Amino acid sequence: MSDEFFEKDIYVEVALPVAQFMTFTYRIPSSLLRSVGDKKLIGRRVLVPFKKKGFSGIITDISQNTEDIRNIRDVIDFPDKKPVFPENYIKAIKNISDYYISPIGISLNNLIPEGLRWEYSREKKRWITKGEINYVITPDITRIDSSIKLTKRSRELLEILIEKGELSLDQIRELGFSKKTVDTLFEKGLIKKINIHLREGIRLRQEKGSFSTEKRRKGxxxxxxxxxxxxxxxxxxxxxxxxxxxxxxxxxxxxxxxxxxxxxxxxxxxxxxxxxxxxxxxxxxxxxxxxxxxxxxxxxxxxxxxxxxxxxxxxxxxxxxxxxxxxxxxxxxxxxxxxxxxxxxxxxxxxxxxxxxxxxxxxxxxxxxxxxxxxxLEKKEDITGINTEILIKKYEKGMYITELKKIPEDKTVLILSNRKGYASFLYCERCEEEVLCERCDYPLKIHKEDTKYTKCEVCGKKYQYLDRCLRCDLELKEIGTGTEKIYEDIKKIFPDQVSFIDEERKTRIKVGTTVMDKEFVYDRYDFVINVYPDIFLFMPDFKGDEVFFKSLFQPLFLSKERYIVLTNAKENPALLSLSEKKPSLFYESELENRKISGLPPFRRFILLTFEKKGLSIESVKSIFEKWLKDEKIRNIDYEGVFYAYRSKIRDRNRVQIILKDFKEKEKLKRLYEKSSEKGIKLIIDVDPKQIV
Ligand SMILES: [Zn+2]
Ligand SMILES: [Zn+2]
Structure with a gap:
């Protein structure tokens, strides 16, 4: 190889899986370069020493600034024959990382298969896969009956799994559960891994295509x-x-x-x-x-x-x-x-x-x-060609039974409720309102232990059970909407005709939670009854109305003849757009509201969450104000500093600030570093999906 390229050492920028925004410069000695024998270096995975450790990283650039080469260390090896990303993907992911203020090394390394994320084990004296391989877990039962003995934590996780249908190990950790809790459920045979086994491994052959030159509409x-x-x-x-x-x-x-x-x-x-x-x-x-x-x-x-x-x-x-x-x-x-x-x-x-x-x-x-x-893609502005009849009715106790009895017995029925178990709430018929958490304006769920009490599902605050409305003194009613309750009620009338949607058993009537995100999984039914989707309207977040709208419309696409909604919501744009089969009515009014209230997509938010044991609002305030001064930031619009809705997770206090239309993202990297120095974890969430 007489090519000049391979005669000199080359300096490269490497993205490493560490919580820093920079890349790190390394040298590829010419001897190593010759043994690799390829000029395409960007996107290649390399093994490098880092502090006292060793990591695999990804080359993002050829270094321009190589004046100070004294402390630069050498690349140890190239573990693959080819790059893991082509150059255009590296550029795209760099841009995305900048937008979301995410350390480039963490971004790149989290997007490749876990088996390619390595670290050096001094103990084993070889390179091993970093961290645990992620997998997806699904419950192996459809409900928790009284014979199953579990700790509070394991039961909580199992309930969430049954509600969601599946969670990855990463997601479970995000929710604050430990690996030990997961293992307990495995040992008891209550959950299993989701697996697809491919026939005798993967052997991909290039398809012989006709490679037509026809121009597709790109966009x-x-x-x-x-x-x-x-x-x-x-x-x-x-x-x-x-x-x-x-x-x-x-x-x-x-x-x-x-x-x-x-x-x-x-x-x-x-x-x-x-x-x-x-x-x-x-x-x-x-x-x-x-x-x-x-x-x-x-x-x-x-x-x-x-x-x-x-x-x-x-x-x-x-x-x-x-x-x-x-x-x-x-x-x-x-x-x-x-x-x-x-x-x-x-x-x-x-x-x-x-x-x-x-x-x-x-x-x-x-x-x-x-x-x-x-x-x-299609010239469709609204729903057309769906002939399903839509009925919107006021929700009253046990109404799904009344409606069910009216349906001819040769028709299939799906009954949807947005809550698992026996969830029920206190409702005043005169005020036409649920009893709400005074902090979150969210309906209080009734719990039964030795005595009855109510609890807010958002902030966790407990309240005494009420018999009468605090405003008008009318006797309160319990309105039950949980799937478990609905199932029990129906079983009394149609004993052999009902089962839960995730049970294999074929029955005429199925009971399930919301169909959201599962449209492709479920079959279609002659009749669909949507019981009390109102709960979404109470979400303490600007997206509540949108979620309510989705929960109303998605079941429509699963119903063949008739779609019945039982609700107490009144004069709501989402309900109106459903009865007219015109989603555009909702979008127009929702966009108008968001514009007036200064919400996305009209304004962009960045949610800052500071986490540390014993963290106070005062200390975050002082870090934040010092940062504003140091970075000479004058025109800034923000809300805060306040405690997060979930003000404590795993012993750590959480304090938040919402930045509005903040453009100087580069400066946030310094706030991140400043917080880090004080032992505070700063989570920067650009365009957060919710702001509570
Ligand atoms: Zn609350
Ligand atoms: Zn009342």
Whole structure:
């Protein structure tokens, strides 16, 4: 090799999995460079020493500033034959990290398969996988009966798992549960790992495509107001064309249950061309898939969040389904909103189109459509062609039974409630209002232990049970909406005809919680009854009305003949738009409200959460004010300093500040470092999904 390139040492910038915003300079000695024999260095994974440890990192740049080379250490090795990311992905992820003020090293390293995140073990004297491999857990039971003995913590986790259907180990940790709690549930056989085993590993072969030169309409599209079946048919027809051209496409869902369902459908149609990619597949397969897809094309990848970052060769389409889902803005670093991240990949690539799919789009997507930032895939402004009859009725105790009795006995029925268990609330019929938490304005849930009491699910405050309304003295009623209660009630009348939605048993009547994010999982029913979705209206957050709207509309797409809503909400724009089958009515009024109140998408928020044991408002105030002075920040609009709604998590006090339309993000990195020096963990959440 006589090439001059390989004769000199080269200095590179390496992104390491440490909580710092910078990259680190390392030298690649010419001898190592020659043994690698490749000029393409950006995107390569390297093994490097860091302080007294060793990590794998990713090269983001060739260093320009190499004047001070005294303390620069050498790259130890290149563990792969190829880069893990092409250069355009490195650029895109850098941009996204800047937007979300996320340390670049943590971002990049969290987006590659876990099996490629290494650290050096001095004990074992070799490189090992860093941290624990993530996996997805699902409950192995549908409800907790009295024979199951559990600690308070384990029971709490199991209840959440049953409610959500699935959680990854990472998400469980986020919620503050320990690995030990998870292990206890495993030992008792109450939960299991979700797994897809691929036939005899992965061997991807390049598809021989016709490579037509036909120009596809490139762009970012919104695809809404069609039911999930119609949308999937549309995607299948797009994928057929794509595969004929030898191109690759990615379709992403908010949960593994949807991935498994759609994987089966696509697999039937396209066979081995369909590749699953999510936390539940074996780590070895994940790494194999990652590198193989960079080499060969002609595949459809079906996955969750992480599949969006697979840098597949000849990638020409990324679909994010149920784009309105909260799961696309995770609570852990990097806190990238997937829709924005994919948009950034689109901007840095050639020939990729993006589709945000949903029955009803998020308010943000609708707003972007209006602004011309996104395009409509179909020329559909509102729902058309859905003939389901809609009935909106006032909710009264036990009304689902009255309605159920009216339905002919040869019809299938889905009854939805937004609460598991026996959740019930106190309601005054004269004031037409629930008894609310005085702090959160959230309906108090009734609990029964030795005596009855009520408790706020948001802040945890307990209250005495009330018999009479404090305002008008009328006797209060308990309104029960939990699925468990509904199930028991129905069983008394139709003993053999009812089961829970996640039970395999085939019955005419099914009881389930909200269908949100699970549209592709559920079957369609002749009748759907939505019991008391009002609970979402009380969410102490600006997105409450939007969530209520979604919870009203999504079941419509699952009902064939009639859709009945039992509610106490009045003159609500979401209800009006449902009865008219015109979602646009809601969007227009919601956008108007948000504009007046100065809320997103009209204003941008950054939520700062400071965490430390014994942390006071005063100390955060002094750090914040010193930062404002040091950075010469004068025109700043913010709310705070105040204790967070959940003011204490695992012994740590939490103090928050909300910045509004703050543009000088670079300066926030210094606030992060200043807090760090004082032992305070600062969580910076750009465009938070909620602000409580
Ligand atoms: Zn409360
Ligand atoms: Zn009253």
């Amino acid at each position: 970012v599209y919104v695809y809404s107001f069609d039911d999930p079946d119609t949308r999937l048919k549309k995607y299948i027809s797009i994928f057929s064309k794509l595969l004929k051209e030898g191109k690759t496409g990615i379709i992403i869902f908010p949960n593994v249950a949807s991935v498994k369902k759609v994987y089966r459908d696509l697999n039937e149609k396209f066979g081995e061309r369909v590749i699953p990619y999510f936390d539940g597949i074996p780590e070895k397969d994940k790494t194999d898939i990652w590198f193989s897809l960079m080499e060969s094309s002609g595949f459809i990848i079906v996955g969750t969040y992480s599949s969006a970052f697979v840098p597949a060769k000849d990638l020409s389409l990324i679909i994010i389904e149920e784009e309105q889902s909260d799961s696309y803005k995770p609570l852990r670093t990097p806190r990238f909103d997937l829709r924005r991240a994919v948009y950034e990949i689109y901007r840095h690539s050639e020939g990729i189109s993006v589709i945000y799919g949903s029955s009803v789009p998020s308010v943000e997507s609708y707003y972007s459509l209006g602004k011309g930032l996104l395009k409509n």
